[in-house]
Amino acid sequence: MSDLDTRTRQAPHAIAAAPVLILLGPPGAGKGTQARMLEERFGLVQLSTGDLLRAAVKAGTEAGRRAEAVMKAGDLVSDDIVIAILRDRMAEPDCVRGVILDGFPRTAVQARALDALLAETGQNVNAAISLEVDDAAMVARISGRYTCAECGEGYHDSFKQPARAGTCDKCGGTAFKRRADDKAETVEARLKVYHAETAPLIAYYDDKGSLDRIDAMGGIEDISAALAALVQQRT
Numbered sequence: 043m044s045d046l047d048t049r050t051r052q053a054p055h056a057i058a059a060a061p062v063l064i065l066l067g068p069p070g071a072g073k074g075t076q077a078r079m080l081e082e083r084f085g086l087v088q089l090s091t092g093d094l095l096r097a098a099v100k101a102g103t104e105a106g107r108r109a110e111a112v113m114k115a116g117d118l119v120s121d122d123i124v125i126a127i128l129r130d131r132m133a134e135p136d137c138v139r140g141v142i143l144d145g146f147p148r149t150a151v152q153a154r155a156l157d158a159l160l161a162e163t164g165q166n167v168n169a170a171i172s173l174e175v176d177d178a179a180m181v182a183r184i185s186g187r188y189t190c191a192e193c194g195e196g197y198h199d200s201f202k203q204p205a206r207a208g209t210c211d212k213c214g215g216t217a218f219k220r221r222a223d224d225k226a227e228t229v230e231a232r233l234k235v236y237h238a239e240t241a242p243l244i245a246y247y248d249d250k251g252s253l254d255r256i257d258a259m260g261g262i263e264d265i266s267a268a269l270a271a272l273v274q275q276r277t
């Protein structure tokens with residue numbers, strides 16, 4: 043990972059060497075927060091299919107129109123839409139730096155599609171990292187969370203308030219937003235879907251020898267440190 047600049051300059055051959063990391067875990071496990079940390083620390087590109095879908099909804103694209111109601115209900119958007127969005131995003135030049143997938147894959151079909159996509163450029167998943175948490179704590183974690191509308195920095199009513207009330211620590215922005223699907227009832231639905239569709243991927247990556255597990259119930263900084271050590275080892 044120390045070789046970031048060289049790798050960026052060597053495109054397109056260097057694509058084959060670019061790390062691909064996956065963060066697995068239920069909603070509220072901290073995938074977004076930790077992916078942002080990895081982006082800052084290692085220069086990896088955070089690819090959140092949730093963010094890409096929310097952007098598509100906002101832009102009113104065909105995919106966004108098809109996804110909107112499904113997302114509001116806490117269900118999974120169809121594999122074909124999500125795979126197409128991910129494939130397009132991964133073709134953008136910045137991904138040569140390596141990517142950290144946050145919220146993808148979420149089904150066995152998506153996991154196999156990712157393998158096929160990476161095989162086209164001789165890539166592999168370097169590590170699928172499962173953020174291990176207690177479900178019971180996730181509803182409280184999610185229902186209190188909000189982000190800076192300007193830069194996306196994450197905050198929480200109980201666990202992480204900005205140092206100066208109402209002002210983002212990172213960019214000084216003063217507008218904040220909460221996700222429409224972070225209501226308690228929708229969170230329950232999302233957790234159910236996670237266990238039915240996504241949790242089996244832990245075994246999928248374990249069988250391939252690319253699974254790592256991290257205890258993600260502690261403080262954000264401790265989890266970040268454990269994750270950073272793991273990423274250094276795996277890339």
Ligand code: AMP
Nearest residue numbers: 091092113116117118119124145146148
């Ligand atoms: P997230 O921001 O990852 O929590 O995703 C928010 C919502 O977007 C999910 O509840 C799903 O409705 C949808 N979504 C995000 N990623 C995927 C995916 N890989 N497959 C299907 N639906 C997804």
